[in-house]
Amino acid sequence: MRLLAYVFSVTFVMLTGFWANYENVKTLEVSQSIKKTQAEMSDVKETLNVLTVEWAYLNRPERLQNLANLNYKSLGLLPISSNQMKSISSIDFEAIRVSLK
């Protein structure tokens, strides 16, 4: 009986030791991969930041204005103005329908 208890407890200690070691190794692996991911994230964040700056730079009003001026022939873009704004009720749909026919 006593022998059985010894065998059982020793096996138990070995198994738990094995399990603990296994978990430890797994945790270290995960932590390594997290570090790697964090480093990647940091790099991606930096890239994202550069792209955001570039996007803001490309969309700066001065450049858009110049592009609109350059492509005036094909696009005919003009600054928005109050006389371009009319209420829907002021549109003569009937006349448009007639002209489309």
Add this chain to the structure above:
Amino acid sequence: MVRIPLRPLAQILYFRGKGLDPDIVERHNISKRHSSIEDQNWQRSESRLFFMGLLFLIGFSLICVRMTVLASSQTAEPFSEFSSVKAITQRSNIIDRNGNILATNLFTNALYANPKIILQPNRAVKELVRIFPELSESRLLTELTSDKSFLWLKKKISPEQQQAVHDIGEPGLLFGHRELRVYPNGSLASHILGGAGFNNESAVGADIVGRAGVEASFDQFLRDPSRHGEPLQLSIDLSIQAATERVLAGGMDLLGAKGASSIVMDVKTGEVISMVSLPNFDLNRRPGVLKSGDPSNSPLFNRAVQGVYELGSTFKTFTAAKALDLELVNPETVIDFERKMIISGVTVRDEHYAGPSLTVADIISKSSNVGTAILASKVGIENQKSFLESLGLFHPTTLEMTEARNIKPLIPAKWTDMSMITISYGYGLSVSPLHLAVAYSSLVNGGNKVEPTILKKTTESLGSRVISETTSHQIRKILRSVVRDGTATLGEVEGYSVGGKTGTAEKQKIGAAGYDDDRVVSTFASFFPSNDPRYVLVVSFDEPSYRIEKESKRTAGWTAAPVAAEIIRRIAPLLNLWPTPEDNETVQLK
């Protein structure tokens, strides 16, 4: 150890004498000895148990403490400090009211040299000059062959330049990590943002510090790592700022003015939607501070905030507002006057005499000095002073910019009758265009003081009452008539019912007393739409002048008003304002 004998002779003899069995003595003594041994064992095991218990208690307490610590600690991403190293050192971005980036950071490198470990100085210098043509070859050679161990070469270099330096293959050329403040919009909103520079420079890094504007006034806020890079949102609207700057620059060019400024302000919240001061500068290449001469000649000078001028007839509105608020007159009250009059002992004259009698509304609409002076004499010194003070014209504005907090209006040391009369039409009291925008906002928004702010707000923030709701309504009507058929007809914008007041103030002569009629500051303080004002626009030109048929035009009605109208035409649709016909105006719709 002294053992007590189990069969002591004296006791044996004593028992034998009595005829008893001496073995009893032995057994008695054996049991006595056993019981004492047992007692000892008992005590020993008791202390062992106590000791063990103590050990277990300590062990369990440690586990308990650890578990409590774990349970009560904040859950955090493991190694989060690793990923945020760069984010923490970063200065927060500055964004406009719609989230567009106004200022942000980029990682870059600084180039420095350690002349002691440079192998081929001649080759290094040649190659460096090829990459950076602005470096002086001879000076660089002297420095690189000196016995220094540290030498800055370039503060900011691009990745391409860094690669080129790497390619030289010189071990003495080294790179330092740098964060660079970048303004993607270049010179746009340059006076608001102010710009930034480096402090505490070292090979490992440098602090970015704000030099002026919002960058300086919110320096601590932008650098605060506990905010985790949360951006600073301004009340500025990028597209409106761009449109205003463009129109104003065109106007300044056309009018040949020395400088120009404009402010668009929300009349209910005091938010500055756009603020322009021309000439401006590129934030990414901030010019140095002017060492000598007039600081207002530097592009760094923010005319809208720092430019303190006598703003002329725009002040007539304040005189009329107080007279109406005190119910001394109403807009229809007719006032008789002459071209030249002595009022409260001061001689006042009108350049363009529109008399002999005008209503109060017409005095403002036709901008009569004499008429305004009469109104001022009715209002009196004390009322005038307290009213102008309540509009915030005596103190620096509360705009969150270092420049604004340091600019105090120039008020007369002693407020005499002379001051009362001249100030009533805008001479003798110098304020910034920002002060004027705040005062006009307070007058037209229903009569409540507003505090200017550069930060985005979501709620109205009306302060104490300065004039009654009725007076505010009357003033709006009078200022509307100025644009409809007064001195500012060129300020009219169809559909937006602009109201406003022009002001052309002669500048004081340089190095002499009196005023110079060739050099003026022309200002147009306007608001729109006049039936329910939403925005105030102040446009001001420094020394404008242009000629129509050999006649020089300097007055605000010819200079600031048409430019303001063009600005409104451009920005009103961007401000989501729908053009509406006025009650008595019909708009032809097809």
